[in-house]
Amino acid sequence: MANSLFPLTAYTIYSTMQSSKQIHAWLLLLPAMCLLVAFTHYPVVKTIARSFYGFGTRWESKPTLENYRYLLEDDVLMQVLYNSFLYAAITVPVSIVLAIAMALWVNGKLAGKGLLRTAYFTPTVLPMISVANIWLFFYSPEIGLLNKLLGLVGHGGINWLGDPSVALYSLMAMTIWKEAGFFMIFYLAALQTIDRNLYDAAAIENASSWTVFRRITFPLLMPTTLFVLVNALLNAFKLVDHLFILTKGGPNNASNLLLYYIFENAFSFFDTAYASALTVLLLVVLVVLALLQFGVIEKRVHYR
Amino acid sequence: MSSFLKVTNLCRYYDNVAAVQKINFEVNEGEFVALLGPSGCGKSTTLKMIAGLEQPDSGTIEIQGKNVLDRAPGKRNLSMVFQSYALFPHLSVKENILFGLKARKVPKPERQARLDKAVEMVGLGPHINKKPGQLSGGQSQRVALARSIVSNAPLCLMDEPLSNLDTKLRADMRTEIRSLQKQLGLTVVYVTHDQIEAMSMADKIILLNQGRIEQTAAPEHFYDKPLTTFVASFIGHPPMNLIPQADCVLGVRPEHVVIVGDGDIGANTGVEMVVKECDYQGSETIVTGEYSGAEIKACLAGKRSIDNGEVVKIRWEPAAEHRFSKQGGQRLKADG
Numbered sequence: 001m002a003n004s005l006f007p008l009t010a011y012t013i014y015s016t017m018q019s020s021k022q023i024h025a026w027l028l029l030l031p032a033m034c035l036l037v038a039f040t041h042y043p044v045v046k047t048i049a050r051s052f053y054g055f056g057t058r059w060e061s062k063p064t065l066e067n068y069r070y071l072l073e074d075d076v077l078m079q080v081l082y083n084s085f086l087y088a089a090i091t092v093p094v095s096i097v098l099a100i101a102m103a104l105w106v107n108g109k110l111a112g113k114g115l116l117r118t119a120y121f122t123p124t125v126l127p128m129i130s131v132a133n134i135w136l137f138f139y140s141p142e143i144g145l146l147n148k149l150l151g152l153v154g155h156g157g158i159n160w161l162g163d164p165s166v167a168l169y170s171l172m173a174m175t176i177w178k179e180a181g182f183f184m185i186f187y188l189a190a191l192q193t194i195d196r197n198l199y200d201a202a203a204i205e206n207a208s209s210w211t212v213f214r215r216i217t218f219p220l221l222m223p224t225t226l227f228v229l230v231n232a233l234l235n236a237f238k239l240v241d242h243l244f245i246l247t248k249g250g251p252n253n254a255s256n257l258l259l260y261y262i263f264e265n266a267f268s269f270f271d272t273a274y275a276s277a278l279t280v281l282l283l284v285v286l287v288v289l290a291l292l293q294f295g296v297i298e299k300r301v302h303y304r
Numbered sequence: 305m306s307s308f309l310k311v312t313n314l315c316r317y318y319d320n321v322a323a324v325q326k327i328n329f330e331v332n333e334g335e336f337v338a339l340l341g342p343s344g345c346g347k348s349t350t351l352k353m354i355a356g357l358e359q360p361d362s363g364t365i366e367i368q369g370k371n372v373l374d375r376a377p378g379k380r381n382l383s384m385v386f387q388s389y390a391l392f393p394h395l396s397v398k399e400n401i402l403f404g405l406k407a408r409k410v411p412k413p414e415r416q417a418r419l420d421k422a423v424e425m426v427g428l429g430p431h432i433n434k435k436p437g438q439l440s441g442g443q444s445q446r447v448a449l450a451r452s453i454v455s456n457a458p459l460c461l462m463d464e465p466l467s468n469l470d471t472k473l474r475a476d477m478r479t480e481i482r483s484l485q486k487q488l489g490l491t492v493v494y495v496t497h498d499q500i501e502a503m504s505m506a507d508k509i510i511l512l513n514q515g516r517i518e519q520t521a522a523p524e525h526f527y528d529k530p531l532t533t534f535v536a537s538f539i540g541h542p543p544m545n546l547i548p549q550a551d552c553v554l555g556v557r558p559e560h561v562v563i564v565g566d567g568d569i570g571a572n573t574g575v576e577m578v579v580k581e582c583d584y585q586g587s588e589t590i591v592t593g594e595y596s597g598a599e600i601k602a603c604l605a606g607k608r609s610i611d612n613g614e615v616v617k618i619r620w621e622p623a624a625e626h627r628f629s630k631q632g633g634q635r636l637k638a639d640g
Binding site for chain 1: 355356357376378379382383384386388390392393394395403404407408451455582
């Protein structure tokens, strides 16, 4: 090292090395940190600040709770929150159950299971925008595939995306179609790590396939289920792309979800301050959900 | 007495390669039978076919006089202990043991009684609420045994149950398994590649090689009268010396070989051997040498050191000689 050319005391050599190591470390961290600060930390802080100091697109000099007070009065928000929770409460369990069922199915002895696995996984690799366009073709009122099929049996057809009582469920069906295949991959991987001998031991004990699933397979899949559950819940609140293509939150907010409502406030109504308050609300909801999940479920999960 | 388990002409092929070829054997009630052989000899496959976890390509399996081939594993009235123990990692010891009884819907009071008895027999009392991950190898083994005991099945299949344990524990468990078997009057088919396990535990050994039975006999016959050169070279520590002769293959056990001039009677009657290696093992020394183009091992008591290359005279009693045919390695009748 260059330092050793000079007659330095042990301490200064040590401290010089320490500080050069420190600089080295910070330099290595710098690129990632720039990106994180610019695109994550700064916006978060600014959003929180704007929710207290903002009014419309302007900044106030004094902090105010006006934006938060309006949260409580906003009827549309109540509708949107109800939609969002219903959306999560239905899409998450249904896609998990379907994912487990599909994984068990394609994990068995089956001709052409490679093809089947690919078929199940395909919706996952498609971008949400393309998925929405495919489903637009299914759901269109006059020319849509679903209504054509209903026409064959003499049914007049359903306005899948235009009927306020149906629109949200139409979106759920599409989300489940897209998500279940993705979660199936995790379950498939988990199933393959289960020791075959356990199933042999169960067979010797004359355990029915339901008993085997309930007492062996399902408990051993619990860590995967926890992982999938967290991801599915976060996705339920994060997915928004399909709304742009299919319903734009309509009709009359019947299919509006929290994230899309934030987008509307920020970029259609230009009330960035209120959008900031809504964002903080979304953040709180997600944090609470995550804590609940880890707290409640982890107690019942078996980790090897 | 008709046999408890009867296996007839059992065959199993994997991709046209025979794993098990025309195996026939019978097991009497209360008998402890070891299926012994090197890895890949078809012993585990045979056991799995008896359990019903694999289907044979041909042949029959009868348990208590009834053909069981079309019965599911759970309907054959047998229990099984796996090499990996196959304990359910998320269930406590107690739940692991009770799994089968719950699956078979045994009433609760009886379940409890059978659990208590099994737990006591294998000495798992303090551990019944632990998970398998918290148990040592020996304790896991006991859980697997207890699972077998609670089932009350008269036939128990064991697939190398001791191979994951250390030497000392293995010796203890050998005695324990044997005494459990006698106590419960179990009929046991025990798969192992370890001749000591087979020799010390079994009433009868079936030695398999490449999917075929080499010899079926009581343990002492394997030592005294091996039927083939394969058996001769498999059994014994170290196995029998095989010396090619003009008309046959001569077999002598290393422990029957003595070095002449060791204060031994009948000096000057031996043959010469060039010493290649001395392997000291505590109670004995195994001297390896070359005689008549064959490698000879001699077990000598105590510690011996003979220089490599030294020529010593060795001899053995004529009664200790075994003779096998040059072709096929079958035991020749002439020497009884």
